[in-house]
Amino acid sequence: MKTFFYLLISFLSLFFAISCAHQEAIRVKKLTQTTYSPTRYVEVMYHPPKRKYLKIAELDTRSAEGTPKTQLISVLVMKARELGAEALIVEDNSTTIGYPFVMNNTGGMYDTVPTRIVPAFHATAIRYIEQ
Incomplete structure (x- = not known):
């Protein structure tokens, strides 16, 4: 009976840990055959740097509304590190959901409603060209 109880607790703990883990999906499009x-x-x-550089990959990611933008940028940075990038040119493609004013049916007045943001980024991973 104890063994069954311990197995049940272990299974539930593992299931809970897996269900809470949330990783952002990143689409990677390599632009060069060279690996770094x-x-x-x-x-x-x-903004693009003034120095000469080589584009090695394009990265795209988006997440659920309310996700901090810094979380997505850190995920992009980790992927760029894996690819051997020295810098990342980030473009914010986040979209807003909702309208700032909504008609209040009870009083005939407009209410302000906070807009929700769905974060999305496009980034270019680069390496500098030595001169």
């Missing part, structure tokens, strides 16, 4: 060793640091930027 993973990098330690990745610079995040929102």
